[in-house]
Amino acid sequence: MKTPLRFLRDENGLWRLLLVTAVIFATLSFLVPGRFLSVRNFASMSFQIPEIGLLSIAMMAAMISGGIDLSAVGIANLSGILASQFLLHYAPEGAGGTWAALVVAVSVGISLAAGAGCGLLNGLLVTRVGIPPILATLGTMQLFSGLAIVLTRGTALYGFPDAFLILGNGYLFSVPVPLVLFAVAVLLVGVLLRRTSFGFSLYLVGTNPTAARFAGLDNAAILVKTYMLSGVLCASAGLVMFARTNSAKADYGVSYTLQAILVAVLGGTNVAGGFGSMAGLVLAILSLQFLSSGFAMLRFSNFSKEFVWGALLLAVMALNVLGDRAARKMQGRKNGTAPQAGGETEELR
């Protein structure tokens, strides 16, 4: 009786999400087999996933800490534009050879450093000044975007050297480079969260900051590092974005902020902090991407993405609540397995 119950009792909804993803995949494969299961579709999806994917990981990290990072897209744009300006100045379109490669490498460094700096500002505003994360990052979102607009005077930057465009369009052993970057980020951040003492402490701080303080954890340091991590991930998303489109604009991808929150929440990240897993996040992105690609093929509308994402989020949340309720009922009937301690108060709440 353990296995079927486990599916229903799964607290983070990971198994349910896996089922939902599989059902979506199977349904679309059945409805539009020729096109959904085509190399072209998978290639196109693997170029769409990384940008929102990197931003979602950044969002998830901030949310696990009990906060949020509304400035994610602002960081992506600002750091990307700083890198672009450097790039265009030293290696304009057509530049090649070792020099161009070197300039691209430095510009990537500039972008990631800028991302870390933006994250540091967020972290300091939250910990030193004590502004609630949602307000601190709302402010820095405007600050970073505004700065990006001032730097570009509102125009688009374009014409990057080929060595840079690889980041958004190239292939590594016939796997798209952006997807490789995303996979590396998933792996690294996944290990950081689940298998290091930093990740362990981060989950605790997100669960109960007061208890974390009393346990001797350095909450401020942990939060600052988390926002810096979030900033670096956003900067890498910015690089991929600008490389893919071969242009940099201050207001690119503004709708990504809310979408990243949606992905994180769908993946089981708790808005109140302390919970969230990389596996859930990846499943959430896959299911959303399958759905929006599939719907485009079914010719509902080119703009159905927003609608579909919202609908899926609500459906999965409802499934989680109903599933938990059903599990509790089953557990009640099957007797015996509930932990007896605390049963009295626990069940009544």
Next chain:
Amino acid sequence: MAPTPYLELKDICKDFSGVRALETANLSVAPGEIRCLVGENGSGKSTLIKIVAGVVHHDRGEIRIDGHSFSRLHPIDAIREGIQVIFQDFSLFPNLTVAENMAMNTLLAERRRLVTRRRIRDIAGEALSRLGVELDPEALVEDLPVASKQLVAIGRALLQNARLIIMDEPTAALTRPEVRRLLEIIRALKERNIATLFVSHKLDEVMDVSEQITVLRNGRVVADEPRAAFDAARLVFCMTGRRIAQARRSAVPERTDTPLLSLRHLSRKGSFRDVSFDLWPGEILGVTGLLGSGRTELALALFGMEPATEGEIRIEGREVSIRSIHDALRNGLGYVPEDRLTEGLFLSKSLADNAAAGTARDLAGRLGLLPPRAVLRFGEDWIRRLRIAAPSASVPVRNLSGGNQQRVVLARWIALSPKVLVLNGPTVGVDIGSKSEIHAILEDLAAKGMGILIMSDDIPEVLHNCNRILLMKRGRIVEEFDGAATDENELARKLAG
């Protein structure tokens, strides 16, 4: 003996998720009777009063109120029949005034669409006069001390023409004088034929106020007799099912040359003043005092949370500066906080995560890598060492009983092997059985040379476990007692006086 009971429960059974919470429980309350319902945590007390309030429905058995029988009692029936429950959180609106809180239910019952200030004032005035207490009706409830909030809740209950008031652990957050006033109010209610069901596990209050005592253990009623049939020892025996020896601490540590911890003229403005004492290796020292006496503030200063502003702290003879928690940890000071649920635990996280919270960095290998398995093993190790009752180290700590939760917090600190462990209310909300086991753990730590500082207003606790007891009042240490030479009465008198 008594007239027909006002409330009568017969053979009540209740299961939660297959776990039996109540097994053929009987309870009766006569009009104007003061009855105490006692039992350890998890004995079924809360379930029983929730059934009486109509919040939870019983599976089997009979409920009769004032002669009416109910097969399924709803909250509105209970209120109509004159039953009022005052839960521990009082269910008040902190942002409204005393008068508004008291008048709320009456106004709702009258189904008025418009509300006037005057009507609210009149209603509240009546409640206050029935209670016979002075309270500013215009004060915001959130600004009131706990005891006054409780009075507001009682006043609101009286306005509903209560005939039975059920109080769930009403004295948990009260000082002694406040407890005394509450007990007087309960007796005054009796004069007006209003019965009280007093739910508690504080034995002295139960013995003080009750006429009848019902004892629950593991969902069964194990005793239901007049107060005179009990003494403290028998009550404890009924509650726990075993005799708990209340032996005094006999081990007296040898005094070495240098004390483990010594404070000289330690002060913090507005919190405590001129505190000096020594703590020797292997000693258990008690600091007792009422709420607001400065004992919590002193503990927080030692842990670097609210650092002292004057005076010196020496550890093993060496002067140290404790300005932050980091300083405290570095110098070998540990602190088990007062409020386990908000300050001590990560409720939704596993037992293992909670136990490892302080040692994560030491558990991690190279590169800070910390496999989840290592944390789990750590948790399982401590389950064995402190005999924590839990199915596995991966259960959320929320599902454990108070005593086991406290053991998890203790494990976290013992793992850090501090030189001095400060415990603020180490057994608050812990049932009697676990209490003595936690005390045994502390004894054991002291025997290994740790210095233990217990901050507590639980007189038997400090008396039976401490070598010496310091009494704090208004931020100062006013007296020192030898744990072996004083007794409960003397301590209680000095504490209150």
